[in-house]
Amino acid sequence: MDIVMDAQALNAFLARDFPQAAGDHGIESVGPDKLVARLRVDDRHLRPGGTVGGPSIFALADIAIYCAILSRIGPVALAVTTNASIDFMRKPAAGRDLLAECRILKLGRSLAVAEALILSEGAGDPVARCSMTYAIPPKRPENSAL
Amino acid sequence: MDIVMDAQALNAFLARDFPQAAGDHGIESVGPDKLVARLRVDDRHLRPGGTVGGPSIFALADIAIYCAILSRIGPVALAVTTNASIDFMRKPAAGRDLLAECRILKLGRSLAVAEALILSEGAGDPVARCSMTYAIPPKRPENSAL
Amino acid sequence: MDIVMDAQALNAFLARDFPQAAGDHGIESVGPDKLVARLRVDDRHLRPGGTVGGPSIFALADIAIYCAILSRIGPVALAVTTNASIDFMRKPAAGRDLLAECRILKLGRSLAVAEALILSEGAGDPVARCSMTYAIPPKRPENSAL
């Protein structure tokens, strides 16, 4: 399936429609098989013990998967997560951003399934893995105005 | 199993160890079968379309389940989520707080499993359901100092 | 929502459309809030150590949730599981059947979400918990012929 929104278009979309998320997150790259998103880790994301909190990792996976879907179907602000499953496996490396490497497994008319691997930048072993299902609403005229 | 931290003790723990979370969240009640936690919804939690974002619902479930475990074992700041599964089922009611009703299903020495139902306050049908596994570290002397 | 298939009707449906499953499984009761299904445990279900295997527990949860949905919408043989999440928490009690207590959390036009608690008959603590999403196909004329 063709890529209809690249990293620049996705970042512009986030900045406009998800301004709070856009401050912390960015789309690094969008390829045929993989999208990479970044969480710029700062003190607000940290939990006791210096680890990045689960909700921040969830948010990164959510944005990566959402943008991976949008990269194929265009801006659909009302696509919603219906299911998420996460395994938290390792403590992130201190002082590093987190990256989510996302792959779409199914892109149907009404449901999409994707998975993301969360890594500390420059480290080998994954911090977490996540799979999500998104419900895609029928396309509506106002979405085509973007 | 006895309750060793009540709602007041849990809120004091959150305020001290999780100050950012404590601003938005509170423990309403702790009973033998159920803990209830609240997310004070404000604009920061909202997504396009007026819904509460998935990460905010995840964070509420996470805090409810974490506190339900602490209510039985006492303050263990380093207990960590190892797995989470969430189904997002309905859009929250506009202008209402979210409540998480949490139940512990297993409380072993090293792993605990619990589930939470997320509801808009005063509404009947659940917004989301969540189950999580927590890894509980061996008790360490400094924890008994709280 | 009204119950349109009771335990007897569901067992007849299983015997006709799922004869292999019907040999091991039965619907015990269908109430407004809860369906109970049984797995008649025999040696075929056992793993080393005498525990019931994960696939057998999955199959019990799947049948319980499927029948809970059918109890509300009538016989739709082509409803399919799209997502399942299970926590296996305790070894089943030796020599006892397993029961699944199932509750529907959402019954939409195209998606249903339900959860099941798996217990050894007569024992208090749950063996497993499961949540599943089912995709419900549009109703077709031949389904109404049952």
Place this chain on the structure above:
Amino acid sequence: MDIVMDAQALNAFLARDFPQAAGDHGIESVGPDKLVARLRVDDRHLRPGGTVGGPSIFALADIAIYCAILSRIGPVALAVTTNASIDFMRKPAAGRDLLAECRILKLGRSLAVAEALILSEGAGDPVARCSMTYAIPPKRPENSAL
């Protein structure tokens, strides 16, 4: 981590300790990054509509992930699944075996996390994805006798 059981050793282990599973399943290959397992599909696995039932897909993923762990730690019959999450995405191709491609994401002392992609042999798009957590018991002397 070194591979300590290859496909032949794993198939011998299944035949001895899981004779029922071994009739349907086989380990195709074990590599540094990927284990491949096969479900020899026959009529017993089929559901109405000709699809392979969810429990059979669960069983294939379970065996693939179990054997992937054993391939690294040796025969530990009492390792148990503690959590599983599956997305069923497409109907399997008719008349073809199913393959599970499994990758270990974490192999700790007491917990292992792995994921598997389920495909119809010779087809491109995945039928299902699964992630599982296994609890690994402390090594016991009798295991070293194999």
